[in-house]
Amino acid sequence: MNKFMDMLENVLMPVADKLNNNRYLTALRNGFMVALPLIIFGSMFVVIANLPFLDELIGEEAFATYQDLLGPASASTLSIMGLFVIMGIGYKMVEQRGGESVYGAAVAVASFLILTPQVVEDTAGGIPTNVLGAEGMFLGIFTAFFAAEIYQAFVKRDLTIKMPAGVPDAVSRSFSALIPIALTLTIFLVVRIIFGFTPFETVQEFIYTIIQEPLTALGSGLPATLIAVLLIQVFWFFGLHGQIIVNSVFDPIWYALNDQNLSAYQAGEELPNIVTKQFIDTFIVGIGGSGMTLAVLIAILLVAKSRQLKEIGKIATPPGIFNVNEPVIFGLPIIMNPLVIIPWLLAPVVVAFVTYMFMSVGIVPRPAGIIVPWTTPVLLSGYMATGNQIMGAVMQLINMAIVFIIWLPFLKVMDRQYYDNEQSEK
């Protein structure tokens, strides 16, 4: 067993290392972090705008006015999150290279806008907001990568205007960015023009059809989701932060799916996707953290006799309520512990499967595209993520029960062992 574990760790460590130290994936992850406060702000206002029973309380008409008044909060943040992700990626890419990062953000956004259709319903001079949200996300990510790289390459080749000594620093800095930015944007303009002659007409359309649609279709399916969930657990079993590793690949897909649901939700249409960012964050991870350890802690609090498990229950429950579970993972311990490998790997996969089924037959509403902060306690998060639906919280309760049942026999064996050891030590 030990040999096998060593072997697996030798495989996983380099993968984790590669994924996390890859410049592009790092910029992507940190770029999303730039957008996150805005996304959460917008989400909270979607929740407030859709408070239950309010339409009956104040009347349909007043409710419509109320929603209109709050609309801009999410329309300017959550619905155009792609824009902020692009800004974040451009900034972080140039920052990594030690350049002036704010120009990285500017050049990324401008390049993206150059590639974007600038016609809304046949009226020129407008930019459709849907391409600034989920639809343009993949193009935005790639554009930000390329724009920042090209800009930085031009800066490096010193294609800058040198100012004579005595010119104020801020002035010469603004000129130093001029040539690299102008050259970068020209390249993107040429790309736009070339694509105008293809059947796709715009780069947006091209990336959407060739990359985004197939990838999101794959990512929204049950098999890919179960694999992602399982991978998160496998990484964590070796004490590596599975979520941060897997998310850096899946986040663009999950967020794009999320945004599709949000648009449908706000338009009052049927929600197209089951798997979204919030499907993972609320119904699988959001129950005490990766591996849904809050249910494990409840089991410990109810049945544990050994001092060691009781102690873990005491230390780990308060942070566990807010989905911080490192004390359980390292304290129980879960890492490298053959006793818990079965429930640890199995429970989240079963939960993902059951949740998917419940949502696909419509017993439980699908996530409405609202991004709930990951530290939101269970039940509240399920309620909010589904657009203020009690059934969202009920689904989380069912999931907790599943985890509890799968874990219980293994916990009892573990508790027995610890207890016997403690007795014999006395």
Place this chain on the structure above:
Amino acid sequence: MKKILLACSAGMSTSLLVTRMQEEAESRGLEAEIWAVAQDKAPEDMKKADVLLIGPQMRFMKKKFSKVADEVGIPLDSIDPVAYGRVDGKAVLDKALELIDG
């Protein structure tokens, strides 16, 4: 004044440890500034710290942080998983001081 920086994915689980380490430092009468940050903020904050400790779940970032640590000239290591699980402020504070004294 010892300045100890902790980093994990979001700075959440390490902040649990920060509280315990502060209590421990206080009881020893040790003057210390101890704080936790998310991994993307770590390189920036390393400039203000005497030592960096990484949550064990982020130990794959050690190589990347080592480069920055060398530049600013501070030691770093990942936290022992057992001490991390027990939120053992005493053990981790000892480790930090040991690294600073190098």
